[in-house]
Amino acid sequence: MKQIMVRDIPKDERPRERMIRFGPQSLSNVELLAILLRTGSSNESVFQLAQKVLSELETLQNLNDVTLEELTKIKGIGPAKAIQIKGAIELGRRVVKSIPQDKIQIRSxxxxxxxxxxxxxxxxxxxxxxxxxxxxxxxxxxxxxxxxxxxxxxxxxxxxxxxxxxxxxxxxxxxxxxxxxxxxxxxxxxxxxxxxxxxxxxxxxxxxxxxxxxxxxxxxxxxxxxx
Missing domain, CATH: 3.40.140.10 (Cytidine Deaminase, domain 2)
Known part of the structure; x- marks a missing residue:
């Protein structure tokens, strides 16, 4: 199967360009992860690598809980890419936790x-x-x-x-x-x-x-x- 490379996609349909025009909510999970990974491996495009990561982890919740060691066991994900993924997930988690939900009232x-x-x-x-x-x-x-x-x-x-x-x-x-x-x-x-x-x-x-x-x-x- 032919690899789908970023350069093969019309410029205005590429994930980065669509994020700029329409916001991150317009992208699929695979496209968001591909942006984070930036490059694929020698045998796979960045989209194929992103799809493989999500397929092996099965759910987004598992992506949240996966360890660096588990990520590096996925072929094509080395320490640098694993750190990028975990760093982004942790930053997102901290952003969410920094925003109190529904303004919790403290009575005791x-x-x-x-x-x-x-x-x-x-x-x-x-x-x-x-x-x-x-x-x-x-x-x-x-x-x-x-x-x-x-x-x-x-x-x-x-x-x-x-x-x-x-x-x-x-x-x-x-x-x-x-x-x-x-x-x-x-x-x-x-x-x-x-x-x-x-x-x-x-x-x-x-x-x-x-x-x-x-x-x-x-x-x-x-x-x-x-x-």
Whole structure:
């Protein structure tokens, strides 16, 4: 079967040109993946290679879950192409997760845990996150402030409140995880929280809570009377 090369397709019908004219939604899954792969292999066009990847993975969900090792087992997909695919998928996943769906309203620490616990409970490093809230305590953004061991030099009030000031929000809730699985607040956790409360008072942005995520458990410093 003759390979269908990009150069064999009329210019105004090529995937890149159609994306420019009509948007990415006008392209098939094969065409979108072909754009990402850019080139085929010595024996296959980029379209044939894209079709083979999708056929072997069977569903788009499997494309989301596939590992680099599994991708490189597909003939024609080397480490560079596998990294391109996984990088694009991860970026798309992060974009989707950064947009709160239907403006989730926070009424209690349980609402915070329901929103974020599944994403944080198995992380191997500490992630410090700020949830930015509107006047109805609905989440309008989720910002990762730092990754690494929590300390006052990394979690500086300036960095925590910068996105809140930029988006002109009236309140925030901060969340971080304990990779040990034990959400019991440390002395450092309490000190950082106190500094953020003081900074928020000066800026006129309320720190409503600091929620610590463990392994399927969480602790609210507000509920513990520490905020």
């Amino acid at each position: 620490p349980r609402d915070v845990a329901n929103f974020i616990l599944e994403d944080m409970k198995h992380l191997k490093q500490e992630h410090f996150i700020a949830l930015l809230l509107d006047t109805k305590n609905q989440i309008i953004a989720k910002e990762t402030i730092s990754i690494g061991s929590l300390n006052s030099s990394i979690v500086h009030p300036r960095e925590v409140f910068k996105p809140a000031i930029k988006k002109s929000v009236s309140a925030i809730i901060v969340v971080h995880n304990h990779p040990s699985g034990d959400p019991t607040p440390s002395k450092e956790d309490i000190e950082v929280t106190n500094r953020l409360v003081e900074a928020g008072n000066i800026l006129g942005i309320d720190l409503l809570d600091h929620v610590i995520i463990g392994d399927s458990r969480y602790i609210s410093l507000k509920d513990r009377g520490m905020l």
